[in-house]
Amino acid sequence: MKFKKSILVGTILLGITPLSFGQIANTAHDFTLSRAHWNLANEMCNVCHAPHNTDVSQAHNPLWIHTTTQANYTLYTGYTFSTKGGVGQQYGTPDGSSKLCLSCHDGTVAINSVNGAVLDTIGGKFGSVMMGTTHLNSTISPTTGLAGSHPISFVYDQNLVGKDPLLNNPLTTITPSGNGVTIAKELLDANGKVQCTSCHDPHLNTTTNWKYVRYNNNVGSQLCLVCHNK
Amino acid sequence: MKYIKIILLIVLIVSITEKGNAQSGITNSLHNFSSASWNQWGSNGLGGTSATSTSGRIGGQICAPCHAPHVYTSNVSPGSSVIGPMTSAPSNAPLWSHQLSAVTSYSTYSGYNMDSTALAQAAGGPVGTSKLCLSCHDGTVSMNYYRTFSASTSGIKPILMSAINGGASNLGTDLRNDHPISFVYDQGLSQRTNNGVYDPTSHASGIILGGSATNGTIQSDLLEGGTLLQCTSCHDPHNGAGAPHMLVKSNTASALCLTCHNK
Numbered sequence: 001m002k003f004k005k006s007i008l009v010g011t012i013l014l015g016i017t018p019l020s021f022g023q024i025a026n027t028a029h030d031f032t033l034s035r036a037h038w039n040l041a042n043e044m045c046n047v048c049h050a051p052h053n054t055d056v057s058q059a060h061n062p063l064w065i066h067t068t069t070q071a072n073y074t075l076y077t078g079y080t081f082s083t084k085g086g087v088g089q090q091y092g093t094p095d096g097s098s099k100l101c102l103s104c105h106d107g108t109v110a111i112n113s114v115n116g117a118v119l120d121t122i123g124g125k126f127g128s129v130m131m132g133t134t135h136l137n138s139t140i141s142p143t144t145g146l147a148g149s150h151p152i153s154f155v156y157d158q159n160l161v162g163k164d165p166l167l168n169n170p171l172t173t174i175t176p177s178g179n180g181v182t183i184a185k186e187l188l189d190a191n192g193k194v195q196c197t198s199c200h201d202p203h204l205n206t207t208t209n210w211k212y213v214r215y216n217n218n219v220g221s222q223l224c225l226v227c228h229n230k
Numbered sequence: 231m232k233y234i235k236i237i238l239l240i241v242l243i244v245s246i247t248e249k250g251n252a253q254s255g256i257t258n259s260l261h262n263f264s265s266a267s268w269n270q271w272g273s274n275g276l277g278g279t280s281a282t283s284t285s286g287r288i289g290g291q292i293c294a295p296c297h298a299p300h301v302y303t304s305n306v307s308p309g310s311s312v313i314g315p316m317t318s319a320p321s322n323a324p325l326w327s328h329q330l331s332a333v334t335s336y337s338t339y340s341g342y343n344m345d346s347t348a349l350a351q352a353a354g355g356p357v358g359t360s361k362l363c364l365s366c367h368d369g370t371v372s373m374n375y376y377r378t379f380s381a382s383t384s385g386i387k388p389i390l391m392s393a394i395n396g397g398a399s400n401l402g403t404d405l406r407n408d409h410p411i412s413f414v415y416d417q418g419l420s421q422r423t424n425n426g427v428y429d430p431t432s433h434a435s436g437i438i439l440g441g442s443a444t445n446g447t448i449q450s451d452l453l454e455g456g457t458l459l460q461c462t463s464c465h466d467p468h469n470g471a472g473a474p475h476m477l478v479k480s481n482t483a484s485a486l487c488l489t490c491h492n493k
Contacts, residue, residue, distance in 0.1 A: 054338060076325075076468065140300070148300060148301035148325070149301070149325075150299045150300070151301045165439040165440030165441075165442065165444070166439065166440055168468060199299060205330065218291070219289050219290050219291075220264060220273075220289070220290035221264070221290070221291050221292040221293045221294070222289070223293075224293045224297075225257075225292070229251070229440060230255060230256045230257075230291075230468040230470075
C-alpha cells in the first residue's frame with residue numbers, strides 16, 4: 001500500500017498544501033484529546049500504532065497496538081462468480097489489514113483498547129468506548145455485516161481473472177493514481193489479497209476523500225472500474 | 231463506373247455499420263447513469279462532478295444506483311422506505327443496493343405449447359436475478375431509490391420507468407406478453423420437447439466475454455446457478471458483448487434465439 005504516495009496524489013489533485021501528517025487530522029480516525037476525550041496521551045496515531053511493544057502475534061503488523069478482534073463473521077457469498085452457472089463462491093475469513101479495521105468496526109473490541117487493556121483511563125474513569133453503541137453506521141457487526149459487504153481477504157490473481165474475464169489483470173492494470181503502479185502494487189496486500197484497504201486508506205482526509213474512499217472519492221466509479229472491467 | 235460506385239457504397243455502409251456497432255462495457259450503454267438527472271450521485275444529480283463531503287455524496291457514479299460496497303438493510307427490502315445501519319445488512323448478492331419491487335403477483339407467460347413441468351416453475355413468478363431487473367423495469371419502484379435514498383428522503387422526487395423514454399423499457403407487472411423467465415431449463419426439458427430446445431448441459435453457448443470465447447455451454451454461461459433461465463440469460467446489464475439491447479450476444483439472423491431453440 002502506497003500510503004505516502006496516495007497522500008501526494010490527493011494533494012496534487014486537490015492542490016492544497018499538506019501538513020506533514022495532516023491528512024488524518026479532524027477526521028473520524030483522529031483520536032486526539034479534543035475529539036476523543038479518553039485519549040489523555042493526546043496523540044493521533046497511538047490508538048492504532050506504537051513505536052514499541054506492538055502486537056507481534058499479528059501476521060500483519062504495521063507497528064500495530066490496537067487489541068485484535070476474535071470474532072467470526074458471516075461472509076459475503078458470491079453470486080455469479082466466474083460464469084453464471086458457477087456455484088456461489090465463499091470468500092475468505094477476514095485476515096491481514098481487514099482484521100485490523102474490524103478490531104474497531106465490528107463492535108466487539110473497545111475503540112480505546114490497546115494490547116488488551118483500556119487506554120489511558122484514570123481508574124477506569126472513561127471505560128470502554130464501543131463502536132456499536134456510539135457509532136452505528138460505521139459498525140460492521142460479526143453476524144450480519146460482512147454478508148452485505150464487498151468480498152475481502154481473498155486472492156485476486158491471474159487465476160481468478162481466468163475464471164472471470166470481466167476482471168482486469170491485477171499484475172498489468174495501472175491504477176488511476178497517476179503513479180504508474182499496478183492494481184497488485186497499490187490495492188492488494190503482500191499476499192495479493194483484496195482487503196478493506198483496497199478501497200479505503202484509513203489515513204486519508206475525509207473532507208476530500210469522503211469515508212476514506214480512494215481515488216478522489218470514487219468519482220465516476222473509477223475505484224470500482226479499476227478492477228471491474230464492466 | 232456505376233458498378234464501382236455501388237461497391238463503394240456497400241463498403242461505406244458496411245464500415246458505417248461497423249463503426250455504429252455499439253462498444254461494449256457499461257460506460258457505453260443505456261445503463262450508464264453517471265449523468266442521469268435522477269442519479270443523486272451522478273454528475274447532474276445532487277453529487278455534482280466533484281467530491282462534496284458536506285452533502286456526503288459523490289459525483290459521476292456508474293455503479294451506485296445498483297451496487298453498494300456495503301449494503302444497508304432496509305432500502306433493499308421490498309417497498310421499504312426506512313433506512314437502516316450497516317449492522318443489519320442482509321446477504322444480498324450481488325451487493326444489491328436498489329430498492330426491490332414489492333410486487334409479488336406478476337402475471338406470467340402461460341405458454342402456447344410450453345412444457346408443463348417447466349411452466350409450473352414459472353408460475354410462481356420471477357425469482358433471483360430477474361427480480362433485480364424488475365426493481366426498475368416493472369415500473370413500480372422509482373429509479374432513484376437506492377442506497378439510503380427513498381421516498382422519505384427529503385428532496386427526492388420519484389422517477390418511474392414510465393417517465394423515461396416514453397416508457398419503452400417499462401414491462402409493467404403483466405409479463406404474459408414476455409418470454410418466460412425463472413423456470414428450470416435442464417436436460418429433461420430438452421428431452422421432453424424432443425430436442426426442440428437443445429440440451430443445455432452440452433450445447434455450446436457461443437458467448438464471448440472480455441474478447442475471448444468462453445467455450446462454455448448454455449448451462450454454464452446462460453443459466454443462473456446452472457438451472458434457471460432468467461432475464462440475464464439474454465441480457466447482460468453491463469453490456470459485456472456490446473450487442474444491441476445489451477444482449478449477451480448479437481441476435482443477427484436470430485443467433486441468440488437459435489442458441490437454445492432447435493428451429
